[in-house]
Amino acid sequence: MKKLDKKQIAARVAxxxxxxxxxxxxxxLPTLVADHLPRxxxxxxxxxxxxxxxxxxxxxxxxxxxxxxxxxEPVTLLPGGAYFHHAxxxxxxxxxxxxxxxxxAFQVSVAGDLANWHTGGADAxxxxxxxxxxxxxxxxxxxxxxxxxxxGESKIVERCTYPLTGARCVNRIYTDLAVIDVKxxxxxxxxxxxxxxxxxxxxxxxxxxxxxxxxx
Amino acid sequence: xCLLRSRLTEGKKVRCDNFRPMVNxxxxxxxxxxxDIPDGSTIMIGGFGHAGMPAELIDALIAQxxxxxxxVNNNAGNADTGLAALLKAKRVRKILCSFPxxxxxxHFDALYRAGEIELELVPQGTLAERIRAAGAGIGAFYTxxxxxxxxxxxxxxxxxxxxxxxxxxxIHADYALIKAERADRWGNLVYRKSARxxxxxxxxxxxxxxxxxxxxxxxxxxxxxxxxxxxxxxKRVVRVAPSMRKAA
Numbered sequence: 001m002k003k004l005d006k007k008q009i010a011a012r013v014a015x016x017x018x019x020x021x022x023x024x025x026x027x028x029l030p031t032l033v034a035d036h037l038p039r040x041x042x043x044x045x046x047x048x049x050x051x052x053x054x055x056x057x058x059x060x061x062x063x064x065x066x067x068x069x070x071x072x073e074p075v076t077l078l079p080g081g082a083y084f085h086h087a088x089x090x091x092x093x094x095x096x097x098x099x100x101x102x103x104x105a106f107q108v109s110v111a112g113d114l115a116n117w118h119t120g121g122a123d124a125x126x127x128x129x130x131x132x133x134x135x136x137x138x139x140x141x142x143x144x145x146x147x148x149x150x151x152g153e154s155k156i157v158e159r160c161t162y163p164l165t166g167a168r169c170v171n172r173i174y175t176d177l178a179v180i181d182v183k184x185x186x187x188x189x190x191x192x193x194x195x196x197x198x199x200x201x202x203x204x205x206x207x208x209x210x211x212x213x214x215x216x
Numbered sequence: 217x218c219l220l221r222s223r224l225t226e227g228k229k230v231r232c233d234n235f236r237p238m239v240n241x242x243x244x245x246x247x248x249x250x251x252d253i254p255d256g257s258t259i260m261i262g263g264f265g266h267a268g269m270p271a272e273l274i275d276a277l278i279a280q281x282x283x284x285x286x287x288v289n290n291n292a293g294n295a296d297t298g299l300a301a302l303l304k305a306k307r308v309r310k311i312l313c314s315f316p317x318x319x320x321x322x323h324f325d326a327l328y329r330a331g332e333i334e335l336e337l338v339p340q341g342t343l344a345e346r347i348r349a350a351g352a353g354i355g356a357f358y359t360x361x362x363x364x365x366x367x368x369x370x371x372x373x374x375x376x377x378x379x380x381x382x383x384x385x386x387i388h389a390d391y392a393l394i395k396a397e398r399a400d401r402w403g404n405l406v407y408r409k410s411a412r413x414x415x416x417x418x419x420x421x422x423x424x425x426x427x428x429x430x431x432x433x434x435x436x437x438x439x440x441x442x443x444x445x446x447x448x449x450x451k452r453v454v455r456v457a458p459s460m461r462k463a464a
Contacts, residue, residue: 050413067409130341132362163366
């Protein structure tokens with residue numbers, strides 16, 4: 001079996017973003033998607049601190065401390081881009097104006113519940129940022145994550161054990177092993193990596209999966 | 217002229233000492249603009265990380281000495297300057313924010329673990345909307361954000377249309393300290409790039425919005441079509457020397 005690396009997962013997500021889409025990329029792994037957006041498509045990136053039309057990283061020495069993304073990294077603005085205040089920015093999110101948001105996750109449940117903000121540890125300092133707004137707001141919520149934890153447990157679970165970010169909000173999961181849709185009647189495998197059998201994916205996932213008729 | 221209600225005056229209207237027979241909100245220094253902040257105030261501080269953080273106003277607030285403050289900001293300070301320095305000086309009793317935990321939030325982390333600061337964690341969009349609601353005179357609002365999560369525990373909920381929602385209340389403040397790019401003496405503001413972030417809504421939600429700007433201009437010099445914060449939301453403006461920031 002050929003697991004995808006992080007860049008390959010990002011490239012796989014990027015393939016599904018259509019021309020003209022408004023997209024928010026979550027902090028961490030999802031920011032890699034920006035590097036893999038297919039040429040020839042005009043995709044408008046939103047950053048929750050108040051930017052539409054986020055461009056690539058500035059050249060070294062060209063950074064501007066007033067122009068950063070939600071991860072507080074320096075970015076640029078594309079021609080046609082716009083700045084706006086935080087309430088407008090989250091109005092775009094909550095008001096279902098964004099076509100996609102792409103988030104990382106600790107766990108996703110079979111019902112599409114998302115846990116990605118808090119490990120629940122008693123001594124952990126909680127921090128949520130915009131994750132809960134993105135989870136309920138975007139028209140489609142895409143999750144990208146590794147399929148298994150470091151100790152080999154499935155991150156796709158019957159019920160999340162970490163505190164929820166949002167309930168029944170995830171539409172599609174991209175992992176290093178598969179692409180899986182969250183449907184009202186359960187999880188449906190859309191794609192698997194080369195050399196992975198459905199039975200093996202089912203065994204690793206530990207939750208009921210269905211095979212889409214055309215899944216490889 | 218600057219009319220201000222503050223806890224110091226118990227609701228009576230007082231004139232600030234810069235009274236002049238025309239509207240002039242320009243103050244000579246950050247110290248002068250913050251001199252009347254009492255202990256126990258609720259203060260909104262603009263900025264997202266360092267972008268839009270009013271560093272010189274925060275320095276003046278530290279020097280001014282007000283204590284037992286409630287602070288509203290998206291974060292809880294980065295590294296050792298600005299809001300982090302205010303926390304380090306132990307002037308803050310409580311903070312409302314969405315994302316306190318960062319690689320360089322060590323001063324907050326230490327206070328939090330020692331039980332020396334109260335944290336009200338608010339999802340970022342709910343934080344922004346609660347601030348906006350205060351400025352717009354909204355009594356409360358229902359939002360789908362955080363429904364079914366521990367951040368909605370104990371809150372009223374209601375199903376509206378196809379969405380389960382949580383009741384949230386506005387956040388008012390006594391003062392807002394924000395940073396803008398340019399102002400005139402009426403307090404009209406324009407911002408710079410993503411440093412705008414919380415500035416406009418915090419200006420509207422505080423009884424006294426104090427703004428530091430890089431440049432002040434004559435009335436009429438700001439394009440009325442492009443003014444982001446109209447002066448009605450602003451009480452005091454201070455020009456500070458540009459920082460080391462690289463010009464665009």
